[in-house]
Amino acid sequence: MRRMAMLLRFSVLLQLAVLAVFSATALGAQEPTTQDPNALETATRAQSAYERGIELRRTDPAASMQAFRESARDWQRLADSGASNGPLHFNLGNAYMQSGDLGRAIANYLRAERTMPDDPDLVKNLAVARSSVQHSFARGGGTLLVESVARWWHIVPLWVRQAAAWSAWCVFWAVLLLQFLAPKLVGGTSARNSARKLVLSISLGVWCVVGGTLFADQVIAAARPQGVLVAADVQLRKGNGDGFDPAFAEALGPGVEFSIREERPGWWRIELPDGRTGWIKDSQGERT
């Protein structure tokens, strides 16, 4: 009889845990929110255009380029309608890359990197895109510090971190709730008390650490918005106007990554990876 009661309690606990994990996963994974009623059709068309571009690449470069542009336009339409996820930005980056728009390609690969940082295809394509950038800079200063600190948690995909944080949150409060509503279920013996304390400590720890990384992502993104140059021959200036002298003698090409230090109407003060700064028009860059 006692064994039956223990089994019953164990099964209730297990069901609660499973419920917590499933509800956490459901909260982490968002429902489709695109405003385009023909979104799937648009995505299929974009994919077909891309494949056509690949087919024509060796035989008819002009038609191939046109197909890649069509693909990029359709993927972009999908992104503009509210969709935002790793595979979409990856495909959009590919289409821009093939149509020669290096800056927007890198911008979209970086957006994809946020949700699927460990994707090997993305890592390779981003490396290929970055190797095509004409100007490279030694990273240093605050950029390097932030990147090196944030890198360790970006190993874990965003959706995994979201699901882990929600699971830990639900488990922590569920155990606390049981402690008050059914104290004998999670206490009474020293073994159960120890198990309860362990579960509470672990879930609180996981929630603090993983939730902290999610919070830190938001804070970093808000404090140091990133961007990529999308225009060619961008002349960095010493102030927010065409009348200011150039900050550097050389103009920069598309694909150069930067962080936005200050924003004024129509202009951004950007910081290059090596810490040097200058002003560009906001139309010359794209925020990632």
Add this chain to the structure above:
Amino acid sequence: MRSSLNRVRKWLMCVACLACALCVAPTAAAGDVRFQMPEGDVYAGVPFVLTIRVVDASDRQPPKLPEIAGATARVSIPETRSSSMIRNGRRVDTYTTRYEVEITPDKAGRLEIPPISIVVDGTEYKSQSTYVDVKKGEAGLVFDAEVFGTPPEVYIGQPLELVLRIGIKPFRDPTYGTLNESQMWHFVDLPNSEWGIFGAGLQRLAQEGREMPRAQTEQRNGTAWYVYEISRTIWPPKSGKPDLGNILLRMKYPVGLREVDGFFSSQLVVSGSRPLAATATVNPLTVLSLPSEGKPDGFTGAVGQFSMTATAKPLSVAVGDPISLTLTVIDRTPSGANLDTLQPPDLAANAGLKKDFRIPNEPLSGTASTSRKTFVQSIRPLRADITAIPAIPFSYFDPAAREYRTVTSDPIPITVTPASQMDLSRIERANGGESTETAGPTTHLTEVEAGLMANKPVTPRLLADERLRLSTATIAALAVPPVAVGAAALWRLNRSRHERDSGLARRSRARRTAQRRLEEAADAAGVARAVAGFVEDRLGRAEGTMTRGDLHTALTAHGVPDAERTAVTGLLADCDRAVYAAGGATGAKGGELLTALRSRAAQVLDSLDHVAWSRSRGAAA
């Protein structure tokens, strides 16, 4: 009198029915398919549109167009729109697909449009046969368009400057004079015209914030015309006639002006207009194929005038390590070459480079800027005795000189050291150990770094928004668990207090217990027991031990106000009187008395429950 009224009523009914029929007539509805016939005048050479709307169809096929004698017809790409409305508290979505059948009459006269059929959800719907009166078109007299190209003869890939010239005869009103070029341009129907390859030129105008293209005045047969020019450069990809797309311009030419009084001043408005359409005539243009004579082996299709530079990094590597070779092709063509389609030099076909370096076979996409295109390729030296990356040739066809030319980059000196990695399998064999090889030598694969990995497949995830947002649901999910736990903790705390203090539980239940006793009281003594029991429960005294005097003393000691004390003692005295009065507890009169006592007791209990009972004075008492 009555018959005449009935007759008038019947007439009114007939008129109403006729009006309804006339309103419905232009829209022939057939189930979920609606055919909408054109409205207004129809002119020769000017297309008009017949609209087919398909509502909420799961399967539909494009409409089948019959042969229309004296006109050409085509169906536009269908457009699907959705709309939502709340009906009886439920959301109802409607999807409407709209087909436009554009019909262009060739000449004036009566035009018959045979039935047009469309199959929707397996059912065929047909429009009714219709006749349209086509008026004579006047486009060429006041409105025309033509396309010029410079030079008129170009090679494949050579820039061709195209100019679309739109001529409009200015409208002259006998009273208000002649409209200027800006006013006349506004009558051009920009969104409904077909601009062919000049659509991009119009977009550029819009981006630059210009209202109209460059305009000038030209004399034609002694009359001044406004001529608007939109230019575009193309690089024809194939020989023959260049593909300019369909260029069909439409305008609403004014037929009169009138003055309208505004708030501050009067202004001129168009009193009427007639539609015009003009198909652009294209002056002879020829695209020549590139000559086959003298075509270099490494020619990749570049047409124009170019130079090329090459850089590499790092310049000192070990055998097999990658070197990033950057080739920059600089465009020196006077009118600009098409850098978007410019292909890189064929490095794989370069024998000098191939014998010393491993070169990926993947084609490069390159990055184009204003006047240059950069290609980056990763190459790996094969041996340690290599001292330089050889000169790289780049061939192009120069249309000005009408011959092929080749430019070469300078050789780049490099230092290659032997590879630092050792072959572990050889070391094991030398030591007599077992080789890890199972069957013959392993194949060494060199990964190609250039080239992109394939797209991700199209799945529903592609439509999701995975950005982290603090939505209402998220806030609720964060807030609900702590609130629930807080409520549970309070409940547990309260329960523990009751378990620890039995008197507390009795005090807490005193009002409920007294109420129950009152309801169960069968006589005045029961009412008195309910009130006395309430005080005993509140003070933790044993049940049935307090007399009326004790009650008064205890209530005084616990600071109960005089009014409540008096009410209690008065009620108890009345209860005693009722108990001991002869025949007081029987009959209808006794029932009324009991009800009155119950009512008073309930009020007394309420007032006692709401006053504050002091503890210290009670303890002293």
